[in-house]
Structure formats: structure tokens, C-alpha cells
Amino acid sequence: MATNILVLNDEENTLGPLIQELAKGGYTPYSTTNADDCVDLFETVKPAVLFLNLKTIGALDSVQVIRMDPSGETVPILFIGT
Numbered sequence: 001m002a003t004n005i006l007v008l009n010d011e012e013n014t015l016g017p018l019i020q021e022l023a024k025g026g027y028t029p030y031s032t033t034n035a036d037d038c039v040d041l042f043e044t045v046k047p048a049v050l051f052l053n054l055k056t057i058g059a060l061d062s063v064q065v066i067r068m069d070p071s072g073e074t075v076p077i078l079f080i081g082t
Contacts, residue, residue, distance in 0.1 A: 002028040006047035008038045008062065010055040015080065018051065035062040042066050047075060054081040 005027045009015045015031070022029040030045050032038050035058030042050065050066070052059050066072035 002026055004045045004047045005029045005049050005051065006038065006041055006045055007031040007051045008035065008053055008056050008059055009033050010053045010081070012055075014055065015051060015053055035059055038062045039065045042072065042075075043069070046071065050075055050077045052077055052079050054079055 003026075005022050007015050007019055007022075007029055009019070009031050011033055019029045019031050030041055030047070032041055033056060035056060038050075038052075038059075039062050052063065054060075063077060066075075066077075
């Protein structure tokens with residue numbers, strides 16, 4: 001069974017190549033450009049890792065919500081961008 005990975009991307013699709021490589025590597029990437037959708041997907045997908053593009057509006061707010069959930073306390077979050 002493939003490992004689920006969640007990616008909060010930006011409107012320019014900066015993390016598009018990462019998503020493609022994750023899929024080639026046997027992972028199941030889920031992607032969104034909306035911070036609110038990221039929170040909803042996190043609960044549904046139960047990812048092993050979250051890649052978070054800091055250029056996305058509301059990205060840090062979504063991290064706060066995810067970290068309040070007990071299941072979100074242990075998932076690594078990798079911040080990308082400035």
C-alpha cells in the first residue's frame with residue numbers, strides 16, 4: 001500500500017515537480033492550493049508527511065489547526081519557500 005503525502009502548493013504550482021516525483025517514487029500525493037482544503041484533506045487522507053509551501057495564503061494558519069488535532073501532532077511538516 002502506498003504512503004499518502006499531502007502537499008499544500010501555491011497558485012504557481014511551485015511544488016508540481018515534487019508531486020510528480022513523489023508519484024513516480026510510489027507515494028500517493030494529494031495536493032491543494034487552498035489552506036482550508038489542506039486541513040480537510042489532512043483529516044481525510046491521514047498523510048505520513050505534509051509539504052507546506054509558505055507562499056500559499058493561510059499556510060501557517062492551517063498548520064495551527066492541524067497541530068491542534070492529536071493525530072496532527074506527530075506528522076512531520078516540511079516548510080518550503082519564504
